[in-house]
Amino acid sequence: MESGAGLEEATRWVEELSSRAAGAASGAELAKLREAVGDRGSPLSALYRSMKVMDPALRPEFGRRLQELRLRLDQALEAASAAISAREREATFGAERDDLGAYLCRSRYEGVGSLHLITMTRMELEDIFISLGYAVAEGPEVESEWNNFEALNIPKFHPARASQDSFFLDFGEEESTLLRTHTSPIEIRLMQAQKPPIYAVAPGRVYRRDTPDARHTPAFHQIEALVVDRGISFSNLKATIESFTSAYFGPSIKARLRPAYFPFTEPSAEFEITCTICSGTGCRTCSGTGWIELGGAGMVHPKVFEAVGIDHRVYSGFAFGFGIDRLAQMRAGLPDMRVLPENDLRILAQFRGRR
Numbered sequence: 433m434e435s436g437a438g439l440e441e442a443t444r445w446v447e448e449l450s451s452r453a454a455g456a457a458s459g460a461e462l463a464k465l466r467e468a469v470g471d472r473g474s475p476l477s478a479l480y481r482s483m484k485v486m487d488p489a490l491r492p493e494f495g496r497r498l499q500e501l502r503l504r505l506d507q508a509l510e511a512a513s514a515a516i517s518a519r520e521r522e523a524t525f526g527a528e529r530d531d532l533g534a535y536l537c538r539s540r541y542e543g544v545g546s547l548h549l550i551t552m553t554r555m556e557l558e559d560i561f562i563s564l565g566y567a568v569a570e571g572p573e574v575e576s577e578w579n580n581f582e583a584l585n586i587p588k589f590h591p592a593r594a595s596q597d598s599f600f601l602d603f604g605e606e607e608s609t610l611l612r613t614h615t616s617p618i619e620i621r622l623m624q625a626q627k628p629p630i631y632a633v634a635p636g637r638v639y640r641r642d643t644p645d646a647r648h649t650p651a652f653h654q655i656e657a658l659v660v661d662r663g664i665s666f667s668n669l670k671a672t673i674e675s676f677t678s679a680y681f682g683p684s685i686k687a688r689l690r691p692a693y694f695p696f697t698e699p700s701a702e703f704e705i706t707c708t709i710c711s712g713t714g715c716r717t718c719s720g721t722g723w724i725e726l727g728g729a730g731m732v733h734p735k736v737f738e739a740v741g742i743d744h745r746v747y748s749g750f751a752f753g754f755g756i757d758r759l760a761q762m763r764a765g766l767p768d769m770r771v772l773p774e775n776d777l778r779i780l781a782q783f784r785g786r787r
């Protein structure tokens with residue numbers, strides 16, 4: 433019978449198409465096969481069309497067989513499509529997994545963070561002083577005018593205030609607050625909080641209305657040292673400064689103390705080292721002098737002892753305050769200090785792992 437032969441041919445066609453679908457390598461190849469199925473010239477379509485002129489008694493059975501074939505074909509195409517998407521997904525995942533792996537590998541070597549150079553310097557200085565028997569103290573960045581100036585023998589309108597142009601936060605009737613201009617107010621806090629003997633360092637961030645240049649930034653860091661005990665002399669101060677600078681810079685660096693003036697110390701000195709950028713010949717960083725000022729020092733002024741209620745006939749002491757940023761700048765050989773707060777990783781990453 434013609435229709436029987438047609439069914440056989442259609443079955444072979446469906447089988448062949450199914451196996452081609454199963455072997456299709458891509459979604460595009462499968463789409464072509466689908467087109468062939470829908471094609472009006474396909475054996476199935478021809479058989480559907482032939483039903484119109486068929487003996488009505490044979491139609492239901494014939495229709496059922498055709499439907500079965502259609503279903504088998506659909507299922508084969510569906511299965512092939514699912515297999516292809518699974519393969520494609522697997523391939524993308526594989527590629528992305530490789531990407532992620534590569535990223536993680538890279539980041540292990542290039543993207544790991546580290547402490548900031550200033551933090552590392554601060555910690556190293558703390559370690560040096562701890563090894564000399566000092567305690568580490570802290571104070572707030574927002575200070576009272578009294579702690580920052582008055583108690584340190586810098587009364588209102590004293591010209592020494594001009595050298596520490598300040599960021600005032602609040603001008604109160606009784607008490608004004610400001611961003612501390614130095615770490616010296618921590619000396620006041622320490623002496624109010626405990627009785628001598630005091631051997632302490634206090635690192636911290638300080639603020640001045642300075643115009644940024646190669647050696648200045650408006651926010652910077654200092655480390656204050658305060659010693660109060662019986663029989664403390666200027667030679668103790670000098671020896672302490674020398675032992676900490678040679679611990680930090682190594683013994684080859686030249687250092688000098690020059691007479692200076694601070695209202696809260698007497699006598700007072702400024703501490704300088706050979707500029708490491710030009711090795712003392714003079715450059716932009718040291719304004720051509722060959723020396724870099726690291727900080728101020730001196731014997732605690734009797735007026736300061738008076739302000740905190742320590743008897744200066746019994747106790748004496750010394751204090752000094754150094755710029756941490758300057759120390760870091762000098763040892764690292766950075767010609768311009770402004771790179772430190774800029775946090776440029778190309779610079780900071782060079783100091784990674786030093787701590």
Ligand code: PHE
Pocket residue numbers: 613614615616694697700727728729730751752753754
């Ligand atoms: N506080 C002073 C400054 O910032 C430095 C200093 C500290 C001087 C301790 C003497 C004693 O300039």
